[in-house]
Amino acid sequence: MIGQFLVFYLVIQIVAVAALPLGARFFALLPDRGYAFARLLGILLTGYLFWVGYSIGLWRNEIGGAWLAWLLVALLSVAAARASTQKLLPSWRYRLLVEAIFGLSFLAWAWVRAHDPAADHTEQPMDLMFLNSIRASLTYPPQDAWLAGHPISYYYFGYWLMNLVGLMGGQTTSVTYNLAQAAWFGLLLSALFGVGYNLAASARARWATVGGLLAMLFVGLAANLQGLLEWLYANGFDVTGVAGLFQVRGFPENAAVTHKWYVDFGWWWWRSSRVLFDTSLQGDPIEVIDEFPAFSYLLGDNHPHLAAMPFVLLSVAVALAIVLSPAPADAARQRWRWIGVFPLRWAGFLLSAIICGALLFLNTWDYPPYWLLLVLSVAVALRCQQLPLSSAVAQAVVAGGGLAVGGGLLYLPYFVTAQSQANGLLPNLFHPTFLGQYVAMFGTALLSVGVLLMVGGSLFRPTARMLAVSVLAVVGLPALFLGGVAWVATATEAGQQLLQSMRLPDAAYLSVIVGRWGERPFTFLTAGLLAAAAVAACWSGLQRGVFAEQRSLLFALLLAAVGLGLTLVPELIYLRDNFGWRMNTIFKLYYQAWLLLGVSGSLAVVMGLHRLFSAEGLARWRALPGALLSGLALLLALASTIYLVAGVYSKTQGFSREPTFDATAYLATLAPAEYGAVEWVRANTLPDDMIVEGKGRSYGSETNRISTMTGRPTPLGWDGHESQWRGRAYGMMAAGRPEALQAIYGGSSAEGVRTALRALGANYLYVGPAERAQYGLTPSVERSLFDQFERVYPEDPLAESDVRIYRVR
Amino acid sequence: MDVRVNDPILSLSAKKSARAGPRPLRVEHLFYLAALVAALLLRLVGLAKDPLSAAESSAAWSAWLAAVQQPVAGAPLPSSALLYGLHSGLFWLFGSSDWLARLVPALAGAATVLVPWFWRGWLGRPVALTAAVLLAIDPWLVAWSRRADAAALTVLLALWGVTALWHWSQQDEQSLAWERVGAISLALLLASGPLAWGYLPVLLLFWGIYVWPVVQLRSLRRSTWGWFVGTLLAAATGFALRAESVAALGRSLTDWFIELSATPHANTLDWPFLRLAVDQPLLAIVGLLGVGWLWLHQDRRLAIFVSGWLAWGLLLWLLPGRTPLLLLPAGGALVVAAAVLLGQGFAAGWRAFTGLELLTLLLVQILLVGSASIWLAALADSSQFDPQIWLTSGTIGALALVVWTIFGVWVGWRATAQVALLFYTLLLGGWTIRSGWLLGNGAGAAHPAGFWSELASPQIHLLVQDIERLSSARRGDPHQIPVQVVYDRTPDSMLGWSLRLQHNLQHVRTVDWQVDPADVQTLVVAPAHRESTLQLPDFYIGSAYAVRERWQTAALVFSAPVNEEENDDQRWRARQQPWLRWILYRKVNDPPATETVTLWAPQN
Secondary structure, rough: OOHHHHHHHHHHHHEEEEEEHHHHHOOOHHHOOOOOOHHHHHHHHHHHHHHHHHHHHOOOOHHHHHHHHHHEEEHHHHHHHHHHOOOOOOHHHHHHHHHHHHHHHHHHHHHHHOOOOOOOOOHHHHHHHHHHHHHHOOOEEEEEEEEHHOEEOEEEEEEHHHHHHHHOOOHHHHHHHHHHHHHHHHHHHHHHHHHHHHHHHHHHOOOOHHHHHHHHHHHHHHOOOHHHHHHHHHHHOOOOOHHHHHHOOOOOOOOOOOOOOOOOOOOHHHHHOOOOOEOOOOOEEEEOOOOOOHHHHHHHOOOOHHHHHHHHHHHHHHHHHHOOOOOHHHHHOOOOOHHHHHHHHHHHHHHHHHHHHHHHHHOOOHHHHHHHHHHHHHHHHHHHHOOOHHHHHHHHHHHHHHHHHHHHHHHHHHHOOOOOOOOOOOEEEOOOOOOHHHHHHHHHHHHHHHHHHHHHHHHHHOOOOHHHHHHHHHHHHHHHHHHHHHHHHHOOHHHHHHHHHHHOOOOOHHHHHHHHEEEEHHHHHHHHHHHHHHHHHHHHHHHHHHOOHHHHHHHHHHHHHHHHHHHHHHHHEEEEEOOOOOHHHHHHHHHHHHHHHHHHHHHHHHHHHHHHOOOOOHHHHHHHHHHHHHHHHHHHHHHHHHHHHHHHHHHHHOOOHHHOOOOOHHHHHHHHHHHHHHHHHHHHHHOOOOOOOOEEEEEOOOOOOOHHHHHOOOOOHHHHHHHHHOHHHHHHHHHOOOHHHHHHHOOOHHHHHHHHHHHHHEEEEEEOOEEEEEEEEOHHHHHHHHOOOEEOOOOOOOOOOOOEEOOOO | OOOHHHHHHHHHHHHHHOOOOOOOOHHHHHHHHHHHHHHHHHHHHHOOOHHHHHHHHHHHHHHHHOOOOOOOOOOOOOOOOHHHHHHHHHHHHOOHHHHHHHHHHHHHHHHHHHHHHHHHHHHHHHHHHHHHHHHHHHHHHHHOOOOOOHHHHHHHHHHHHHHHHHHHOOOOOOHHHHHHHHHHHHHHHOOOOHHHHHHHHHHHHHHHHOOOOOHHHHHHHHHHHHHHHHHHHHHHHOOOOOHHHOOOOHHHHHHHHHHHOOOOOOOOOHHHHHHHHHOOHHHHHHHHHHHHHHHHOOOOHHHHHHHHHHHHHHHHHOOOOOOHHHHHHHHHHHHHHHHHHHHHHHHHOOOOOOOHHHHHHHHHHHHHHHHHHHHHHHHOOOOOOOOHHHHHHHHHHHHHHHHHHHHHHHHHHHHHHHHHHHHHHHHHHHHHHHHHHHHHHOOOOOOOOOOEEEOOOOHHHHHHHHHHHHHHHOOOOOOOOEEEEEEOOOOOHHHHHHHHOOOOEEEEEEEHHOOOOOOOEEEEEEHHHHHHOOOOOOOOEEEEEEEEEEOOHHHHHHHOOOOOOOOHHHHHHHHHHHHHHHHHHOOOOOOOOOEEEEEEEEEO
């Protein structure tokens, strides 16, 4: 186990070293010269080149191809370093600090995962299936093990990158599952430290290291306020009053006072990811997800939003490097000024397109906000180079177009096989968010945003006109939009037809809309007004001109504006998907808002506290409100880390399990015969052999164990999830398969079974407890149906087992 | 500082050679020619005697399929783009055969002997010549050169790369040419297969020691990059723009990692050292002494380079893979070290004693070693351990040492050391040549060399002949009868290669295999363990053929379980005698395990 950890760590370090010189050149304008991002850059570039080479047939998905891709990155990096005469590395102290943060957080989370290794709940089997599917797909495209014959249709780059590190270290996917998650935790915290440090150091703040640590705290370690309340309540504090303000469903009614520091060994920590809820027109609660990083890691899924997070920070670092870019000497003569703001010019633009474009492939939801951030950063950089604001915006739009087209082309092989459930956008007429729930989610962040606006406002002093225009644009226009949509929906025939599906008894839609928005407009207004204030401060700063050290404050305001904007979006519109409500839209957008507000908040709190300590006389009094708010935000964030600590102890059952990194090891104890079958399949079949299993059930870890744990394709896996990944196309793709499976396991004739298996193109037939239960397969029926085939597992023909594999001929 | 500077004689000869233009034939040329002829003989005699093994068949079959444009689903992929290109070109031009498949590596292995010619300026003439001789007779190189595998090509290109780097580092009027030669060599090396990744650190080390202090990478000419990229593109695409060949670059690295990793057929930790002692006693002794000599008497750069190279090679031995391929890097370092010691030892002169003294001493030693060997052979053949024979044999060996001592006192220690060097070089050199012969030609069912863990059985030829005979009898043509080769996971490359000339050949996976009861023509070749599951019609009859033999030296240890109560004779028969017999004759009591296939033919 220690060896597995060390190999994983060593591979990541080797990958980081290869990218270090390139990163140092690319991020030369950052105070830390990109040192904190070298691992991310190395993993991303190696993974990208490996994937591109794999997609066009330069190499197969094997360890050799992975290391060749690494070699290419190293050569590129050496070439980049050769052209540099600048110092490539930050101070020893900083390097040691970053290494310690990465190493210790990786180690700590590896320890946690070792005590909670099983991939057996929620959507963990799905993540494991993707890892195994990718590992089993030696050639492009990676096959979907839960829909034999079709490629994966999901943003799978995160799984690809995790597989890359595991493959380079010669680790199995089961071990990779847990160690990659631990490594990603280390990558997240070290990247957060890097972003926070660079923001604060660029602002010439003396507490740059504190800025880095605060970014780690606000984004990676803190929980929402409900998490804190949950712990306080369990330990006997009466928080019912506050809980009533927050209106969190099931709290504290479903919580227990345990007087234990870790609350209990149940899933009490789950409620923090369901702080928000919507209400249907019939009055029923509708589930809405509002995860945050501490929850995601506690849950232990390796989902795309978790995998993408460190790389999102890489995009933020690129944006910051752009904002900090100085005007080139020959700026005035350059026709395409926008290319000059990218470090390394065209090469840097290409690298930026790879980094930002990766978000399309990592977690598509993340692309728009960070693409927007990059475009805004280009505009800010150009404006800081004394270009007129209109020209700066125009050139930024051109750059944004280039980034979008470049990102699309660079990741084209992904789009070739991708399908989606997305089916347009819907206006949010009926579900304005409760302010209390919004505050429970973003309370700490809102405090730090307040500080940021105070500091930004005092420095950039936006005029009343600027504020008014900003409010009109950010709050007024969306309100007008919603009003207009409400009118169209209720006053026109087409609109009313659309609303028929809502099934309101008396069809009084307008009164419901007005009633609900009249009752709770405050989230919309709060997020809108704060965002408008941030926009106005930015505008003013750009109008007046900013000093070099003020650019990072401007950048933090941009982050806050985009972050607040992301929380504003689900108040107005949401994605029309298979669920039909705001669940995913809120989940995905709030997640990024958490990150952006946390990062900007780190600078705000540093500045808020620093101003108090550095000011004298009256200025100190003026700095007091900001410092108080900063202190409160810091206090809340620190206090809420108890959620993660207690949650870890609770989830690992007090670290009582035998430690291992193998995500499938649990099966050896739980169902040894099935585990034996998994091992037999791994050892004796080809990666693309189709192994027929019974139809899967979403979230059912007892179904599709063979395909999940080996990556061998099966006709039908978790069909609910498949449908989410593929949208309408799924129906056609899976047509006839449930019937074929019924004919195989629940059939009445051996001939029928043979025909169905042939039609599917199956190589093996699996019969396990799930199949027996699902299709009511009795031993005598099984004999009559399947005795025509050679039984290959158990290998001993005399061995009796309720798990069998037949070779289909 | 180089060897030639340290030694006035070598220095003179090296300087002369450096100044020399085109010259008439000299004795030195004849020596190299002799080494080349010896190398060719050792590599080419009986080249196609044994059928291609599974690994060789994979390389040859994939190239043949490309040459005849005949894709087979699941067929092996090449891991050496260079060999793939050369093979497919050869097969396309001249047809295919076992001999032709092994020709390119054999020629490459022989050509390796000529590389030291270009080391004369670097190491001095005697050392270079000795290196050439050692490369010619090196059993491991000989074994790899007689195999349809890219390893011999890799060794040639790696040594050629070292040569080019050294000449480039001299920065004389020929440096541009050597710069390009180096670029081409490196490009070809990268495309040459898995072992290339094992030689890259050696080249990197050489670069760091010899080239880096003299020439900066940035001084490379742009055209050199062009040569490098152009050659790499050509080699990686099999010289014929074959897209599928490009993947061999990644595949070779994957295979290199597999070589390093623990597999079910990995050898034991002591295996590489046993091979060194059994196959290369000359290198084991003189090579290691040579490393010490380098540190004591030679320039530091050469000592660091050879030691670093050797350390890398030994590290590869310690990794869990322990395959024959991993023997080569360390072997190369020992060749250079041994060549320095022997070359300088021989060149230092024979002035201190007369021919008669030399002859007398040599005769006495030959007599003593000969008698000791006879006693040892008697011991190996006796059914019980005879301490008398052991004692006699040991006494004779001790007597040889006494004679050396007497001679040392009588004539002088320096002269005695030189004679001893000559004597033991010849003795161990002879043993080395014999080992090379046993590896290349002498192995058989009762004489397993234990070098390759798996070999093709000669019976595979019999299988091919029987199929051709049946085809001639039933279809009037030896290659027209329908044949199905059934496989479990991937097509059997050995059968694929051996039966490639059959026009109606099908490779069928067991899960897809079906028999048409009305078909009374098709022959079926299937793994013997599938006999019970194939369900062939009753009119099929089968005959078994061994296709693979598996034997590893670990079988000598593990075949006889340790019994605490066994007496000396039992222990002797169970363990010590098998070891001795295997070391002396490569004879074993239990023949290697075989894997068989069954040829099923419908009765007429």
